[in-house]
Amino acid sequence: MSVEKCAQSIDLSHHLSQLSKAMVISPLNGGLEKYKSQPGILSLAGGWPSPAYFPISDISANILVPESFGLSPTELSTFLSSSHHATKEKTQAVTIPKYPAVKGDINLAMLLQYGQAVAQAQLQPFLKQFISEVYCPAFRDWTILINTGSTDGWSRAVMTLCNPGEGILCEEWTYPPAMASIIPFNIKPVPVPMDGLGMKSDDLENLLSRWDPVSRQMPRPRVMYVVPVGQNPSGSTMSVARKKQIYDVCVKYDVIIVEDDPYYFLQLGTYTFKDDRSPGATSSGKLSAEESKRYVSTLIPSFLNFDYEGRVIRLDTFSKIIAPGSRLGWFTCNPVFAERLERQGETSAYSPCGFGQAVIKKILTHWTYDGYICWLRGLRTEYQQRRDFFIDCLAEEFHLHAAPAVAGVWEGCTVYQASSKVKRTTDMTEKHPARDRTMFSFVPPIAGMFLWMKLHLDQYPSFAPGDEDTLDTKFWTELAENGVLFMPGWKFAANAMIKDSDSTGSGHFRVSFSNVDFADLKKAVTIFGRVIREFFREEDL
Amino acid sequence: MSVEKCAQSIDLSHHLSQLSKAMVISPLNGGLEKYKSQPGILSLAGGWPSPAYFPISDISANILVPESFGLSPTELSTFLSSSHHATKEKTQAVTIPKYPAVKGDINLAMLLQYGQAVAQAQLQPFLKQFISEVYCPAFRDWTILINTGSTDGWSRAVMTLCNPGEGILCEEWTYPPAMASIIPFNIKPVPVPMDGLGMKSDDLENLLSRWDPVSRQMPRPRVMYVVPVGQNPSGSTMSVARKKQIYDVCVKYDVIIVEDDPYYFLQLGTYTFKDDRSPGATSSGKLSAEESKRYVSTLIPSFLNFDYEGRVIRLDTFSKIIAPGSRLGWFTCNPVFAERLERQGETSAYSPCGFGQAVIKKILTHWTYDGYICWLRGLRTEYQQRRDFFIDCLAEEFHLHAAPAVAGVWEGCTVYQASSKVKRTTDMTEKHPARDRTMFSFVPPIAGMFLWMKLHLDQYPSFAPGDEDTLDTKFWTELAENGVLFMPGWKFAANAMIKDSDSTGSGHFRVSFSNVDFADLKKAVTIFGRVIREFFREEDL
Structure with missing residues (x-):
């Protein structure tokens, strides 16, 4: 992939909603920040319970190995049909003590304390590597902010970017809960025609170039909601060319793209009739570092990958990768939006659950980056087989x-x-x-x-x-x-x-x-x- | 306690905000409900991943025994000072398999799936007993709805009840993040004078009876935010008499009370100088059923306890009981509000994390109701000692x-x-x-x-x-x-x-x-x- 790298994001703060501008900076923390992190400081400021009262001494789990799934759909996985008995599952035991035995290990006591909306230090390094390697954003100062999943993420993006009376560009057929989040606020869906590759860039250009605020009774939309891969409900997937066309139109008309991409790692390839399918090579389920790299390179790039202006807010979620009940996801976006999205979260969902964060962080670090890619690759095969x-x-x-x-x-x-x-x-x-x-x-x-x-x-x-x-x-x-x-x-x-x-x-x-x-x-x-x-x-x- | 019991709640639906009225009923589920629960139905409707792909075979934890703390502050707990080494902790091992071994056990696979904003069946029975025994609400059809903690709870209550331009009654000194949730929506704090028992009922009556919408530039407030026990920041605690006076004024002026009560179980008793304190009896830390009942009867009643009209939305949270990172709490309120609060949640925080729900449900059911009361009683002693x-x-x-x-x-x-x-x-x-x-x-x-x-x-x-x-x-x-x-x-x-x-x-x-x-x-x-x-x-x- 050829990527235009940009030294820094442009200032997009004019996109912030009135609501977001009115969100105060951490109401309880202003002024304290300077001192809070000083070694030896005795803080009687926060209303924090003592971790001695958290009734958990440690958490353990038996987790599936990352190579649980085959890497080619040569034959129907027997694993699937026996899933409810889990007889074939290969697992490994992991433990998370309340207090880390070694500095740098998961700090469960800290994850179970307040303040993880801000700190979230524990997932950052893993996600940072992951985003760098897989999405490779085109601007330098991209920022990660965890959230409680993409429903929360989208809701916070709307509150941060949109004012009542405005419209949001979306696909003609789109995810109803995403619309249910905006309509009660008097923010209206503005559908853009689709074809087999999802939202059409020429129709988008037509719509925006001819936008008449008077007859439309709303200003030209500044925000787009798009599900580019395995779109819900149409199943369509945008090519990289289409994405680039859409992005260019968004640059021209100053539109912020919210890329809701829960199915990104379920890129299944083309269907062919059973008799026409060539049998793949049998595989152990493990990926070498080389294969892992090759697999990642086959994925259609995210909008982030050519977002040289920092106008994309990407929503990732563990819902389809680990489990929906994880209620854990993250924003990747420019730092200006990230700061405001954080404030927005402090007055709504607050931080994701510490138990969930601990377990997921443990899975990811136990698997390592290469193991995680192997898991994603295997998951893809499973869904390919299903399709x-x-x-x-x-x-x-x-x-x-x-x-x-x-x-x-x-x-x-x-x-x-x-x-x-x-x-x-x-x-x-x-x-x-x-x-x-x-x-x-x-x-x-x-x-x-x-x-x-x-x-x-x-x-x-x-x-x-x-x-x-x-x-x-x-x-x-x-x-x-x-x-x-x-x-x-x-x-x-x-x-x-x-x-x-x-x-x-x-x-x-x-x-x-x-x-x-x-x-x-x-x-x-x-x-x-x-x-x-x-x-x-x-x-x- | 003498409790006025009421056959049913009055209709309070006129209190719903414009936003809440516009919230659609489960956008994806309308029409499906009738069939979804039928035995043997094959649902290809939901975008649910197969639980076979949740990479967890089971979760275990070593949890503290409910009698971990002394029941009287006879001497400084050595447990506390050694907390970071946990040498004195007495724990028990619990395990939650992905699929329940026995029907009725915790279903981790289900908690990790979508839909727990609605179903939440797993915590209901425990909470139902707990609320009945401890709060004993004065109306029959009170409803439980779990949320991701009281920040989420309060935010959803505001969205469900208040329109921009309105005011919310609150204590003069109040919890800043609660205000940070309303001010950006152009909803204004309307402070009520306080004394040592918190918000004053006579001043509340004065404020509401003399309310002039013109000079105040807002309609008479219909919603109250109150922290009645161990108020944040003043530490004041409302007597039952004061609560009843406040409630009566709210009935008179048709005000909904949002009772944010995170410190309810930290009722510490009166402070006396060290030399004047009589040494309490040494205690094993265990409570008999009789002692448990007696302890509960010493707690100042919740507003729910005389809420014969169903106009209280009570916010409970596990933040101070289990851990803030639990991000788990619940509403107790009338069914009309509960349904709308549920819709509100479907477009924001969605459901609480399944990992957290599973662990907390396991702790509670392992401890049993009496054990939980014992834990609360012990926690109270710990905080009493701290104070x-x-x-x-x-x-x-x-x-x-x-x-x-x-x-x-x-x-x-x-x-x-x-x-x-x-x-x-x-x-x-x-x-x-x-x-x-x-x-x-x-x-x-x-x-x-x-x-x-x-x-x-x-x-x-x-x-x-x-x-x-x-x-x-x-x-x-x-x-x-x-x-x-x-x-x-x-x-x-x-x-x-x-x-x-x-x-x-x-x-x-x-x-x-x-x-x-x-x-x-x-x-x-x-x-x-x-x-x-x-x-x-x-x-x-």
């Missing part, structure tokens, strides 16, 4: 026809169109002449956890324009009544206009292949097949 | 004259006035004739972690009205330069007016006896003695 297995099931259940899309939301992608494999009787053919009609279509995602499914409601026997919502709900309910839950797609429309315009003749569902067992994935596809054929009256009754 | 030791040190260093205050912020309390013990030379006496002048005064707190110290700046040799700020800072700086940090009192003034009106001729400091070792407490008092005598030119030079 492949799920689409293989669909290919077994339906006739899948793959063809490139030339327009619309999937422009530039290979779209898979699904029709029934069940032969119809002559009677049925006469009633419903469209023999090979497409019941649904999708683009196999190259990242993330989701398959975004378009239901072709216009192929429904009695379809008439305007029936979309009713039919969509009817199908979803029939599927649920038969024991399978998909996520209704309309929930992800950035606003009501998007929902209506993109849903002419179709319905949408977000289908997650991340959680259930393989046997259940198979079972779910079989049920789905039966229900959808029945729905379209394709069932051979 | 007693600290004031004993002051009594050794200064001449302390105890006399009841008849007016002012300490009305009704026994105030300790401190003057120098050092004999002056004739020369010094000639220069500074006020021989027994009071240098500082305080009321020994009956709860909490803080001693609120009034510095008598008008006794400063060259004092002239208006010198307060300069002298206050001069003293604080001299103390800090000599290695002791107090918390400057002016930081706690609810607004600038309070700071000025209450500081005529005096300065204030909040001194915490909760954290440093006993030897260091002693050392700090010695340094303080030297610095303050020098400051008032009382040193025998």
Whole structure:
């Protein structure tokens, strides 16, 4: 990657919200800082309990080894199917004493004390190396600030950057909780059209260049919310070229990019039909330093990587890497924003849980940087297998026809169109002449956890324009009544206009292949097949 | 305690803020609820990682036994001074496997998954019993909602109840971060005068009955923030009678009470001079069920205990009970507010950390309810010893004259006035004739972690009205330069007016006896003695 390096970030403080400007500097600590860290100082200032009263003498855990997963999807992992019994798990025991035995070790007593919103010293060195090696930001003074996960992170970014009455640029189909965080504050989603690579840069440029504050009833948006990898819900992933185009437009119109990237390490590669897949080499699961480096170089760069102006706030989270209940993530951004995001946190979520910080820090340092990369690489393989297995099931259940899309939301992608494999009787053919009609279509995602499914409601026997919502709900309910839950797609429309315009003749569902067992994935596809054929009256009754 | 029981809470939904009313109901879950909990349902709806990928096979901890502390302060605990070596700690080993061995056990896999903002099933039964037995709320349908600690709790309460431009009733001297959470939203502190029992009910009534929205430029406040036990910073504690008076005024003027009560279990009893203290009985540290009940009955009731209208939002936290880094607390309130507070959390801190929840749940259930009460009772003794030791040190260093205050912020309390013990030379006496002048005064707190110290700046040799700020800072700086940090009192003034009106001729400091070792407490008092005598030119030079 060629990276433009910049000596320092530009001053972006004019982007701070009125709220953020009014946030006071550590209300209790002003003036104390000078003395607090002096050796031997006796502080009777803080309302801190004595660590002698923390009823924990140490914490231990048996943690999985970083090479727990295979590195190529040669065969279905037996580990997965036996997950609930954990018979195959290889673990190592780690212990975190209350007080570190050696200086520099994890200080549990300190992590369980107040002040970790500020100090967070314990995770910094690991994250610093990780960000340098993996994201390689294009400006020098990038800063790390931990948070309680990306919900907290996004909420703090909004409070720090946006005023009521303003708008936030986002994908047409986007993550509803992110919108739920802004709408009550009278901050409005401003959807930007998408294609198979996510948000479109030319449409973004058009939108911003022609922005009329009067007719729009809001100033030109200064903030963008974007999920560039394995987008939620569409599953689309931005190429580096697209990211650079988006970034350039943001420079031109002075837009701050909030890069919410929980699926970054689930970059799964392209799907190919089972029979066309070449078997990968068997692998021990371990990565050499060289392989680790090579793997990192295959990842699509983060926006940080060419953020020569420091206008990106990147949100990372351990939710998909360790566990959602970690409630631990971090901002990488310029120091001006980092300081304000810290103040914002002091009056809301405060610091992440010390127990969680201790356990995660212990896992990371026990694994080491190379082990962590190996874990991420293995995780990718697991999700790749899940995606492949799920689409293989669909290919077994339906006739899948793959063809490139030339327009619309999937422009530039290979779209898979699904029709029934069940032969119809002559009677049925006469009633419903469209023999090979497409019941649904999708683009196999190259990242993330989701398959975004378009239901072709216009192929429904009695379809008439305007029936979309009713039919969509009817199908979803029939599927649920038969024991399978998909996520209704309309929930992800950035606003009501998007929902209506993109849903002419179709319905949408977000289908997650991340959680259930393989046997259940198979079972779910079989049920789905039966229900959808029945729905379209394709069932051979 | 005689408790008015009420069949149900009144409808308080008119108190919800515009923001809260705009908060959508679980943006991703609407419609799914009906099916999600059905046995055998295959959910491909949620973006949940497989628990097989959580790299933890189990967590263990060595936890302190609940009877770790003595139950009467007969002699200085040796445990405390050796805390950093933990040689005397008696611990028990507990383990939390990823998947529960027995149904009903802690489900770590579930706590590490998404959804715990809603479900939180695992802590509910324990907290339910605890609240019933200890707080005994006066309305039936009280609801528990966990949060990430009281900073999060208060922030969510503000967002749920208050609109910009409104005011919040609070004590004249109050916790600055609580104010830092409201001021940026253009919500203003409305201070109510205090005496030795905290907020005054007659002054509250006066304030509300005479409220003029025009001259005040805001509607009559509908929300109160109050720290009733071991108030921060004043250390004052409300009697049950005062609480009932406050509650009645709040009923009359339809005010919601947010009871922030982190020091509730640090009710320490009255201080008496060392020589006047009768030695308590030696105790094994264990409490019988009967003793446990008796102890609970000695605690001043929470506002919940006579909240027959469900207008109290009580904030509890494990910060002072387990550890601040727990980042775990809970709301007890009516179900209407609880539902909205939950929505508010879904767009900010989300759920508390699963690691922390698991460890704390394990500690509580291992200890059992009686063990937990024993722990709380022991903790109280520890802090009582700390307070007693600290004031004993002051009594050794200064001449302390105890006399009841008849007016002012300490009305009704026994105030300790401190003057120098050092004999002056004739020369010094000639220069500074006020021989027994009071240098500082305080009321020994009956709860909490803080001693609120009034510095008598008008006794400063060259004092002239208006010198307060300069002298206050001069003293604080001299103390800090000599290695002791107090918390400057002016930081706690609810607004600038309070700071000025209450500081005529005096300065204030909040001194915490909760954290440093006993030897260091002693050392700090010695340094303080030297610095303050020098400051008032009382040193025998």
